[in-house]
Amino acid sequence: MSDASPPANKADKTPADDAPEPIQHGPLGKALADKGLTLEALGDDAVGNETLGVACADLLGVAKALRDDGFDLLLSVSGMDYKEYRQSVTHLYSTKTYQTVTLKTDAGGDDTVPSLVPIWPAADWHERESYDLMGIHYEGHPDLRRILMPIDWIGHPLRKDYKEEDPRLVWNRR
Amino acid sequence: MTTASPAPELSLRDKPGFSDLQGVTVEHGLNTQDMVVNIGPQHPSTHGVLRLVTTINGEIVKDMEPVIGYLHRSKEKMAEGRSYFQYQPTIDRVEYLSSFYDHYVYVTAIEALADLKVPKRVEYIRMICMELNRITSHLLWFGTFLLDLGATSPFFYAFREREAIFKLFEDITGARMMYNYFRFGGVNADAPPGWLDDVRKVINELPFRFDEYEAIANKNPIVMDRCIGVGVTSYQDLLDYGVTGPSMRACGVAQDMRKTNPYSCYNEVEFDVPTATEGDVYARYKVRMAEMRESIRIVHQLLDNMPGGDSAELRKLEKEHAKVAEEIAAAKKRVTVAKKNEEAPNAADVAKMAEKAPELPFDYRTTGQKVNLMVFKPPAGEAFSMVESPRGMLGCYLVSDGTPKAYRVKWRGASFSNLTILPSMMIGNLYPDLMAIFGSLDIILPEVDR
Numbered sequence: 001m002s003d004a005s006p007p008a009n010k011a012d013k014t015p016a017d018d019a020p021e022p023i024q025h026g027p028l029g030k031a032l033a034d035k036g037l038t039l040e041a042l043g044d045d046a047v048g049n050e051t052l053g054v055a056c057a058d059l060l061g062v063a064k065a066l067r068d069d070g071f072d073l074l075l076s077v078s079g080m081d082y083k084e085y086r087q088s089v090t091h092l093y094s095t096k097t098y099q100t101v102t103l104k105t106d107a108g109g110d111d112t113v114p115s116l117v118p119i120w121p122a123a124d125w126h127e128r129e130s131y132d133l134m135g136i137h138y139e140g141h142p143d144l145r146r147i148l149m150p151i152d153w154i155g156h157p158l159r160k161d162y163k164e165e166d167p168r169l170v171w172n173r174r
Numbered sequence: 175m176t177t178a179s180p181a182p183e184l185s186l187r188d189k190p191g192f193s194d195l196q197g198v199t200v201e202h203g204l205n206t207q208d209m210v211v212n213i214g215p216q217h218p219s220t221h222g223v224l225r226l227v228t229t230i231n232g233e234i235v236k237d238m239e240p241v242i243g244y245l246h247r248s249k250e251k252m253a254e255g256r257s258y259f260q261y262q263p264t265i266d267r268v269e270y271l272s273s274f275y276d277h278y279v280y281v282t283a284i285e286a287l288a289d290l291k292v293p294k295r296v297e298y299i300r301m302i303c304m305e306l307n308r309i310t311s312h313l314l315w316f317g318t319f320l321l322d323l324g325a326t327s328p329f330f331y332a333f334r335e336r337e338a339i340f341k342l343f344e345d346i347t348g349a350r351m352m353y354n355y356f357r358f359g360g361v362n363a364d365a366p367p368g369w370l371d372d373v374r375k376v377i378n379e380l381p382f383r384f385d386e387y388e389a390i391a392n393k394n395p396i397v398m399d400r401c402i403g404v405g406v407t408s409y410q411d412l413l414d415y416g417v418t419g420p421s422m423r424a425c426g427v428a429q430d431m432r433k434t435n436p437y438s439c440y441n442e443v444e445f446d447v448p449t450a451t452e453g454d455v456y457a458r459y460k461v462r463m464a465e466m467r468e469s470i471r472i473v474h475q476l477l478d479n480m481p482g483g484d485s486a487e488l489r490k491l492e493k494e495h496a497k498v499a500e501e502i503a504a505a506k507k508r509v510t511v512a513k514k515n516e517e518a519p520n521a522a523d524v525a526k527m528a529e530k531a532p533e534l535p536f537d538y539r540t541t542g543q544k545v546n547l548m549v550f551k552p553p554a555g556e557a558f559s560m561v562e563s564p565r566g567m568l569g570c571y572l573v574s575d576g577t578p579k580a581y582r583v584k585w586r587g588a589s590f591s592n593l594t595i596l597p598s599m600m601i602g603n604l605y606p607d608l609m610a611i612f613g614s615l616d617i618i619l620p621e622v623d624r
Contacts, residue, residue, distance in 0.1 A: 046286035046557035072413045075560075076586035078571050091558055091569065091586065095413070095427070098434040102558060122416030125594050133250070148243040148623060158251055158582075 026050040028101055031069070037062050042104065049091075051102040056113055059105050063090075063119045066103075070096035074116065077126035079134025081160045086136050088113045090123075107136050115141040133158040206232050211605075215244050219322050219609045222619025226596075226608075233605045238597040245623035253583035258284060258358070259547040261580065266352040268585060269621040272311040274303045275563040277356040279570040280583075282437070283559040287574055288552040290359035290545070294537040295481045297439045299361055302373065302476050303346070303353075304438075304561075305469040309380070310336045311564040312462045315616045319459070320391060322613040323400050328390060335383050338376050345369055358550060360541030367486035370477050377470045384466060391459075401456035405599050405611035408453065415598070416591035419566025420465065421615060423449045424457035431562035443475045455614040462616075465564075482538035495532050502528045551578050565589055565616055587621040 025033055025041040028050050032039055039062055040053035054062045071092040080087040090103040107113045115138035116123040127138040128147040135156035138144055146153060154166045166172060214225040223244035229237035249268050253261045265280055266273040278300060285292060317332030340350040346365050347355040355362050391397050407417075409425040422429050428447040432440045448464030450457035482488045505524045536542070554576035560569040566588030573582040592615050599611055 046289075046555050047283070047559050049558055073418070074416055075567065075569055075591075076571065076584065078582070078584040080573070080582060089571065089584075091571065093567070095429050100558065100560065120416070121414045122591060122594065125590065126416075129590075146243075148246045150243070157248060160254075 028052070028069075028099070032062060032065055035065055037065060042102075045102060049100040049102050051104060053104045053106075056105055056108065059103070059114050059116075060119070062103065063116055066092060066101065067119055070094040071099075071101060072096075072120075074120035074122040074126070075100070077116070077123055077130050079130035079136045079158065081134060081158065083160055085109075086111050086134060088130060088136055088138075090116060092120075110137070111135055112137045112139050114139050115144075117141055132156070135159060208236060213608075215241075219613070220619070221318060221613075221617065222622075224593075224617075224619050224622075228600075228605070228608070230605050235600045235603055235605050235608070238600045240593060240596060242593070242619070242622050245620050247620075247624065249624040250583055250585065253580045255579065257548065257578045258550055258552070258580060261583070263352070263354045266354055267620065268624055269563070269568075269587065269589075269618060270351055271314055271618055272307045272564050273351070273353055274300070274307040274355070275561050275568055276570075276585075277353065278304060278438075279559045279561045279568055280572070281356045281358060282561075283557040283570050283572040284358050284552055286557045286559060287555050287572065288358065288550075291536075291542045292359055293481075293539045293542050294439065295364075296360050296540055296542070298476050298480050299346075299365060299540075300356060301438050301440070301443075302473055303343070303355070305473050305476075306339050306342065306373070306377075308469045308564045309466050310339050312466050313339075315462060315564075315613075316387065319613040319616075320397070322609040323397060325391070325394075325396070328387060331383070331387065335380060338379075342369070342373055342376060345372065357541065357547070358545050359543050360539070364485045364488065364540045367484060367489065370480060370484050373473065374477055377473055380470055381467060384463065388463060397459075398456070400607070400610050401459060401614075402452075402454060404455045404607050405603070405614060406452070406454045407595065407599060411595065411598065415595035417566070417595050417615075418591065419562075419564070419588055419616075420458055420461045421592065421595075422566070423447065424461045425453040426451040431560060431567060435560070437559075437561060442479070443472050445472050455610050458614045458616075482535075488534070488538060492534060495534065498531055502531055549578060551576060560586075563588055565618065565621070566592060585621075585624055587624065589617045589619070589621040593617050593622055 023041045023043045026044065029039060029041050029052050032052070038055065038058050042051040042053045045051055052062070071094045073093040073095055075091040075093050078089040080089055086107040088105045088107060090105070092101050092103065093099070105113050113136055115127055117127065118140065124141070124143070125147060127141050128144060130136050131138060131144050132146040132149050133156055145151065149157065155162055155164070157164070164172070208229050208231050211228045211230055212225065213228055214220045215223045220226070225241040225244070227239045227241060228235055247267070249264060252264055262277070262280070265276045269276050313332040313336045317329035320328040343353060344350050346369055347353040347362070407421070407425065409422070409427055412422050412425060418429065426449055428449050430447040431437065433447050445468045448461050448468060450460050502524065505519050505527065508519055509521045509524055552574045554574055556571070556573040558569060558571045560567055567586070568588050569586030571582070571584040571586065572580060575581040596612060596615065600608060603611070
């Protein structure tokens with residue numbers, strides 16, 4: 001983690017040097033990066049699961065590579081709302097190496113992320129839930145509609161700026 | 175009949191597969207029509223509030239769509255509006271049949287974030303609670319599953335044993351089902367004196383009860399007819415739908431987080447992961463019954479090796495320590511304010527005495543570090559902790575931004591994923607098998623809807 005080479009000359013220090021050292025890839029991220037896939041190392045979470053940041057365009061490629069590496073079980077897809085942008089977090093588990101890996105994909109301005117259903121069919125309901133509660137659209141999902149909330153619900157309740165202002169509800173009419 | 179008359183030409187209507195109306199097909203010379211049967215949301219066999227929109231043709235299920243969300247109580251949103259400790263009581267309601275597990279994932283995620291050390295005694299008590307909880311959960315499953323198949327009496331037997339274990343939970347946590355017992359870095363209170371013996375008494379009795387159950391059910395012709403060869407799944411199907419837990423182990427794969435990713439102190443106990451190879455309803459039944467026996471084996475080992483032993487001895491030890499602490503405090507006072515006609519003790523001696531004051535070893539305590547629960551703030555970061563619950567892999571994804579409230583809590587409930595496989599298992603199967611197959615998956619709806 002701290003093996004990053006220090007700046008060659010301390011005198012010509014730029015503001016960028018004050019930023020924390022870039023996080024190095026863990027073994028899994030390194031193996032994927034060696035295959036020519038672009039991903040960002042985000043270190044380990046508190047429990048020790050390796051976390052990888054993947055751009056929307058690279059997600060399917062990385063996912064396929066991970067599945068071929070033995071990550072055959074999709075545990076969950078969580079929608080995250082970081083106010084400026086939405087993020088889709090996928091947790092994968094390998095029934096061969098017993099590892100868990102976290103993939104983080106930032107949704108763009110249109111809140112769209114590629115769907116993982118073609119790779120892990122288990123993502124179906126999880127992505128529907130993320131769409132329902134967080135409003136992230138999963139491109140390529142076969143049947144993206146609400147799952148937990150009523151079908152005519154307005155808004156996505158887990159968003160940080162969500163306000164329940166449906167005029168049809170009695171308590172909002174007062 | 176000797177002269178071969180030309181075979182009468184089948185009219186178009188009689189040809190197999192003919193259909194002139196939407197959904198009307200001719201099979202075996204009978205006109206059949208697809209029919210939509212709405213099962214639930216209120217149905218005694220759905221164990222909660224689940225709606226299954228089922229299309230059947232005759233007795234064959236053609237299509238099925240589970241409709242969930244009737245029990246959605248926004249548990250994840252609730253976490254963002256209250257402190258970490260205030261959120262804890264609501265966790266019990268996520269999965270009320272084995273809520274020790276939900277507490278455990280939540281608490282371990284926070285412990286990992288805040289880097290709290292947990293005493294061994296705490297881990298042992300937690301493991302005993304969790305394993306007993308696995309037994310109660312499986313017992314309820316056993317009762318209701320056979321009730322779904324039409325057997326009424328096992329339900330009462332199972333509840334009798336369940337109640338005995340609930341009595342133990344009530345003694346240690348104060349509640350039968352809504353425990354709220356685990357704390358960040360510890361447990362709420364130590365086990366009451368004599369609790370370990372009570373546990374031993376109950377679990378010594380259980381194997382004989384299980385023998386009785388299996389004598390009733392294992393070779394019962396109705397159970398065998400309705401379970402063997404029904405609802406067979408392949409391992410690949412289970413992976414594709416994200417199904418974990420006993421259903422996966424019934425397909426011959428010993429995927430158990432307790433063995434593969436040992437958490438708590440599971441690497442210190444000896445146990446087997448029961449598996450079966452058939453992958454049908456009967457295999458799932460056998461796996462669950464065997465798991466209960468393994469749980470008893472684990473609890474026996476934990477009781478025997480409990481750090482600190484029974485809490486009565488620990489309390490005695492604590493009293494002695496308190497007496498010494500009192501003496502030291504008195505001596506310290508005399509250093510500054512000596513009594514009349516008495517020589518003041520040497521300050522250095524008193525300091526030495528205070529240094530040597532006996533203390534309860536860390537592993538014997540019920541709280542690792544003192545945490546002020548009301549203002550507790552784990553540092554910013556995230557954790558995804560997992561546990562092997564009676565229904566499969568249960569996870570909690572916790573994101574903290576350093577404030578006293580969680581930024582996001584996401585539950586990975588085993589039931590949510592386990593339910594997704596139901597339509598694919600049912601399509602093409604007999605409608606009467608639905609309750610056997612659905613029951614064998616052991617789904618709890620509050621965990622699906624959260």
